[in-house]
Amino acid sequence: MIRIGANPICWSNDDMQEIGGDIPLEQCLAEAKAIGIEGMELGNKFPRTPAALKPILDAFKLDLVSGWYSTFLIERNPETEFEAARPHVELLKALGAKVLIAAECTRTIHGTQSAPLSTRPVMTDAEWDRFNAGLTRFAEMLAEEGLTLVYHHHMGTVVQTEAEIDRMMAGTGPAVHLLLDTGHITWAGGDPVALARRYSDRIAHVHTKDVRPAIARQAIEEDWSFLNSVLAGVYTVPGDGAIDYVAVFREIPDYSGWIVIEAEQDPVKAPPLQYVQMGFDNLNRFIDEAGLKR
Structure with missing residues (x-):
């Protein structure tokens, strides 16, 4: 079954909390x-205990989809990572979420407005081995708790490009499982259609944000930071x-789960009610045209 969710980053940014x-x-x-x-999904304004969050979501008749968790598996072992994640895991379980969104944030620069994207971290071969093994074990421990790990490739992190996604998935x-983020892979120079085709059986979560190609090209050519690009x-x-x-959707005909509208923008330039409504209407049309099962 397909369900449409949203990320509050459409209203209020998590990396620059003054935006929105x-x-x-x-x-x-x-x-x-x-x-x-x-x-x-979770955002910086959401309470992080089940007792505080559940009544708020219930009041608006909304489910908890999931929430971002920053891993540091290059630096620490999966057992330590799992203990650090325990409060997040318990929150997701208590509110009925089925997936945990993980992104490796060792040395990441996506939240540093002054750091050009060209300065993002790149793993050594030894780090790749440690990361892939640690991510696998971390995901296995989450599975024992009833949660599916979905990996969020992201601009400015160690897993940004299509080749890096391939290396992670192979290792x-x-x-x-993979969180297919159409916006991040497109801006990174990859092909979301090819990625969906290649990993259709391991995609367990989808983020849908679109890309304005002229701004994406300028951001790369002029070496902007991630946050300055978002503001632009x-x-x-x-x-x-x-x-x-x-x-993209035609490559995942058997997908069942959440498709999430997640487009960080400046809400002053892009009023959230107007833009999320536009995205919701478009997304419903695309899902039906692709023939995904409701």
Whole structure:
């Protein structure tokens, strides 16, 4: 079954919390529900205990989709990582989420506005071996808790390009699944259609943000930081950029799970209610045109 969710980053940014910092959580949730969104991922304004978060989501009749977790598996072993993740794991389990979104953040520069994308970290062969083994074990421990690890490739991190995704997928076990993020792979120079085709059986979560190609090219050519690129409008909601979502979705005909609208923008330039509604309408059309099962 396909369900459409949203990430609150469409309203309030997590890496630069002043972007949309004035938008209350209640406004975000009320607008999401009014649009037709069924569930939300976590953001910086969400309480992180089940007792505090459940009544808020229940009040808006929204489910918890999942939430980002930063791993540091290059630096620490998977057992230590799992203990660090325990509060997050318990929150997801208590509120019925089925996937945990993981992204390796050792030496990441995506949250540093002054750091050009060219300065992002690149793993050594030894680090790749440690990371892939650690990610596999971490995912296996999560599976024992009833959660599926979905790996979030991301600009500015050690897993950004299509080749890096391939190396991670080849070097990890079946407990590791892929979060297909159409916007990140497109901006990184990869092909979301090819990625969907290659890993259709291991894609367990989908983020849909679109890319404005002229801004993406300028960001790379002028070596902007990730955050400055976001402020310039490199990302938008599905259907408002250059990605062929119908072609992507046709490569995952058996997909069942959440498809999440996640397009970080400056809410002053891109009013969230207007843009998320646009993305929601476009996404529904693309899903139906691709023939995905509702």
